[in-house]
Amino acid sequence: MIVIAHLSDVHLDGDRRAADRTRAVMEYLDALPYDLDAVLVSGDIADHAKDAEYEEAAKLLRSRHPLVVCPGNHDERAAFRRGLLGESPGESSGESLSTEPVDQVLRGEGFVLAVCDSSVPGEHHGFLEESTLAWLDVVLTDTPPETPVLVAFHHPPVPLHTPYVDEIRQFGEERLAALVERHPHLTAFLCGHAHTAAATTFAGRPVLVAPGVVSTLRLPWEAPTGSFEHVHLDEPPAVAFHVLGDDGRLTTHYRVVAARR
Numbered sequence: 723m724i725v726i727a728h729l730s731d732v733h734l735d736g737d738r739r740a741a742d743r744t745r746a747v748m749e750y751l752d753a754l755p756y757d758l759d760a761v762l763v764s765g766d767i768a769d770h771a772k773d774a775e776y777e778e779a780a781k782l783l784r785s786r787h788p789l790v791v792c793p794g795n796h797d798e799r800a801a802f803r804r805g806l807l808g809e810s811p812g813e814s815s816g817e818s819l820s821t822e823p824v825d826q827v828l829r830g831e832g833f834v835l836a837v838c839d840s841s842v843p844g845e846h847h848g849f850l851e852e853s854t855l856a857w858l859d860v861v862l863t864d865t866p867p868e869t870p871v872l873v874a875f876h877h878p879p880v881p882l883h884t885p886y887v888d889e890i891r892q893f894g895e896e897r898l899a900a901l902v903e904r905h906p907h908l909t910a911f912l913c914g915h916a917h918t919a920a921a922t923t924f925a926g927r928p929v930l931v932a933p934g935v936v937s938t939l940r941l942p943w944e945a946p947t948g949s950f951e952h953v954h955l956d957e958p959p960a961v962a963f964h965v966l967g968d969d970g971r972l973t974t975h976y977r978v979v980a981a982r983r
Contacts, residue, residue, distance in 0.1 A: 723966070724759045724830065724832055724833050725758050726758065726759055726762060726963070726964045726965075726966075727751050727961055728964055729747050730763065730766065730794075731764075731766040731794065731914050731915065731934040731936055732782075732783075733766055733796065733935075735770060736774060740769070740935075740936050744782045744936075745782055748782060748785060751787065752785060757787065759830045760788045760790065760830060762790055762791075762792075762835065762874055763792070764912060764932055765795070765841070765876030766794035766797065766915070767779045767802065768796060769796055769936075771798035772801070775805075776801055779791075783806070788828060788830065790835060790874075792837045792839060792875065792876060793824050793839055793876065795841055795845070795876065795877070798843070799841070825839055825858075833869065834861065835874060836858055836873050837874045838857075839875070840913075847877070847891065847893055848877025848891060850898060859901055859904075863905075869907060870907055870972075871905070872909055873910070874913065876914050876915050877890075877892035878911075878916060878922075878929060879924050880923075883941075886939075886952055887915060887916045892913075898925070902926070908927060909966070909972060910927055910928040910929070911924060911927060912932070914934070916939060917936075918933060918938060919932070928972060930964060933959070935960075937955050937957070939953065939954070940952045960977060960978045961977055
């Protein structure tokens with residue numbers, strides 16, 4: 723049995739509230755009596771992409787389990803690389819950090835987690851660059867067909883019937899769908915961005931959306947009218963557990979975590 727914990731949208735901003743909620747989730751995962759196969763944090767790590775926010779993230783997003791973190795629309799690639807991946811400019815060039823997509827792969831025992839950067843510098847919507855799609859194609863091609871591959875990114879590639887999120891979802895998704903057709907062992911898509919636990923499908927695969935840590939989104943039929951009333955700050959943070967059974971079936975559980983006050 724393979725178990726992957728999935729959290730998203732911590733939006734660290736230097737304020738105690740976001741930090742306490744993130745710390746509560748990470749401490750909960752570290753205290754589990756089971757060794758997780760991976761912990762995925764699917765974007766919007768920093769709220770304003772400041773260096774101090776990534777310094778805080780580097781302290782909070784630590785785990786005894788294998789951990790992988792990807793950028794979201796609130797993140798900035800160079801600051802993300804510097805603060806979380808420890809990358810720096812060339813020693814002699816003095817040039818700015820690379821703005822290329824932050825694509826990463828975690829190869830576990832019996833599974834592969836391919837984490838794609840769907841962020842668009844300076845924008846809030848998502849889009850997978852051609853280099854990312856080519857990279858993902860290679861990861862899938864190099865993975866044996868009997869090994870399941872989970873693909874993660876920040877932005878959902880389909881509408882979730884939440885207008886304020888759907889306007890800035892991942893676009894250009896038809897290119898990703900074409901890639902899916904060539905790789906039957908692509909098992910599911912894992913994403914964040916929506917600040918609500920959700921499940922749907924794309925290109926014949928499950929799309930599993932992690933709840934938000936910093937806040938919860940009110941759905942259109944829950945939200946009163948008025949600006950920003952779709953954001954619910956009183957709901958506790960939560961985490962998803964994606965379970966790949968020995969029979970190859972994928973199951974997801976969502977668990978609420980008590981936040982410190």
